[in-house]
Amino acid sequence: MDRRLVLVRHGQSEWNLKNLFTGWKDPELTERGLEEAREAGRRLKAEGLRFDIAFTSKLRRAQRTNQLILEELGQRGLKTIEDEALNERDYGELTGLNKDDARKTWGDGRVLLWRRSYDVAPPGGESLRDTVARTLPYFVREILPHVLRGETTLVTAHGNSLRALIMTLERLSPDALLERELFTGAPIIYEMNADSTIASIRDLARPLAPQAQ
Numbered sequence: 001m002d003r004r005l006v007l008v009r010h011g012q013s014e015w016n017l018k019n020l021f022t023g024w025k026d027p028e029l030t031e032r033g034l035e036e037a038r039e040a041g042r043r044l045k046a047e048g049l050r051f052d053i054a055f056t057s058k059l060r061r062a063q064r065t066n067q068l069i070l071e072e073l074g075q076r077g078l079k080t081i082e083d084e085a086l087n088e089r090d091y092g093e094l095t096g097l098n099k100d101d102a103r104k105t106w107g108d109g110r111v112l113l114w115r116r117s118y119d120v121a122p123p124g125g126e127s128l129r130d131t132v133a134r135t136l137p138y139f140v141r142e143i144l145p146h147v148l149r150g151e152t153t154l155v156t157a158h159g160n161s162l163r164a165l166i167m168t169l170e171r172l173s174p175d176a177l178l179e180r181e182l183f184t185g186a187p188i189i190y191e192m193n194a195d196s197t198i199a200s201i202r203d204l205a206r207p208l209a210p211q212a213q
């Protein structure tokens with residue numbers, strides 16, 4: 001039986017482009033982001049994938065990406081479940097600040113810890129551990145049973161809410177997690193074993209040149 005799970009970070013948003021901490025703010029995709037989402041759909045189609053169910057967050061950038069992927073696959077009406085548990089990590093007081101300005105104010109090291117460490121929370125916001133505490137139970141309860149039943153499952157969400165899941169799926173240490181960067185619109189395909197371990201991981205090549213975000 002195939003047990004396939006596909007994770008996709010949303011396409012570039014207006015705030016990615018402006019280099020602002022976004023978190024729970026709700027900007028739209030840019031033109032590039034729309035194209036990245038369509039391209040993700042085309043890449044998945046070229047892989048011969050068809051989904052049985054889709055999950056996304058309560059934020060527009062992820063929902064729109066999900067919709068465009070499904071359109072490219074000719075699966076516009078597919079059941080999609082939206083849940084806040086998949087929302088981006090809450091960046092607290094950093095939300096809306098420019099990431100380069102933040103580095104100038106607090107230094108590269110501190111900002112890297114806020115952005116990529118496991119347990120250091122930005123002021124007033126969530127650490128990745130806090131994000132894991134809401135995304136992982138949701139994943140185990142609502143998403144994983146579909147995958148284990150053999151339903152090909154799409155999850156379109158956010159850089160850090162997906163890193164929170166990937167940490168568990170790929171059994172990454174907090175150190176390895178510091179390095180795990182997700183590009184906008186780049187699907188990751190997991191084949192899972194019946195015991196919910198990972199049989200294989202494939203990061204689909206990124207079609208457009210990566211941009212700093």
Ligand SMILES: O=C(O)[C@@H](CO)OP(=O)(O)O
Pocket residue numbers: 016020021022023024088089091115159160213
């Ligand atoms: O701003 C954010 O919400 C996230 C994702 O864009 O940023 P970062 O990559 O810095 O965690």
